[in-house]
Amino acid sequence: MARNNTTSADYRSSKIKSKIAWAIAIFFACIMLVLTLTPFFFMIMNSFRKQFDMLQQGVFHLPHPWYFDNYINVVKNGFFGYFLRSVIVVGISLVLMLIISAFAAYPLSRMNFKLNPLIYATIVAMMSVPMHVTLIPIFKLTTAIGFYDSLKALIGPYVAFALPMSVFILTAFMKTIPKEIEESAEIDGCNRYQNFFKIILPLSKSGLSTLAIYNGVAMWNEFAFANTLLITPAKKTLPLALGQFKGEHSLDIPIILAVLTLSVLPMIILFIIFQDKLVKGMMAGAVKG
Structure with missing residues (x-):
């Protein structure tokens, strides 16, 4: 009888501790939610004001009246041109980065050869190189090969600086795939190429x-290389669009906030759509590792 009472007391104590832990977790989650959403709320709300309404009405009051002309002016002044160029650059860069990363990660993760540790260590070491120290060499290189002031000038740096982290993560991910799967396929007659394309690559989708989401956001928001390697307004990408809408003699903050809202909206929508794949990819490596 005493043992049952002890078990019941332990159960109630454990349940109370669990509720307290959940309450604390929810409390801090709410704080993080408020801290995260406040900048977006500020940005979206003030993008519907006239130029000087922020000074007259206050930045955290609802706009009165709601001013939609900011978005109309942004669209009329070539926003979709900047948007399309960013889509082209990011799309091509991501495809190339994923293909090269997969081809590099497969032998590093599944094959044993003498140079494997050295190559892998070199790739990991490249992660420590700050991308901005290469601005001048890349500027000279793109000028020498005739790529300066074209979208082609951005694709190379974007792919190159995304590769070390991508190969590092994808190599670790592929190592978690059981080798028995490949061995069974080899017994059935599959060679290395068939193993890669029919087994390893499909299992590495998450x-x-x-990697596509993580690097896509970084490429979408990249400013330094775009500002250095592009000069013609008709060739500039979305991060450089702010200079077009800042105003000639004064800073029109609401219209800049409208540009920022339209700029981040595609990434937010994509993240909402593919967030399950992002979580699965992160959790798969953690659980299998």
């Missing part, structure tokens, strides 16, 4: 999706 990892590839994670």
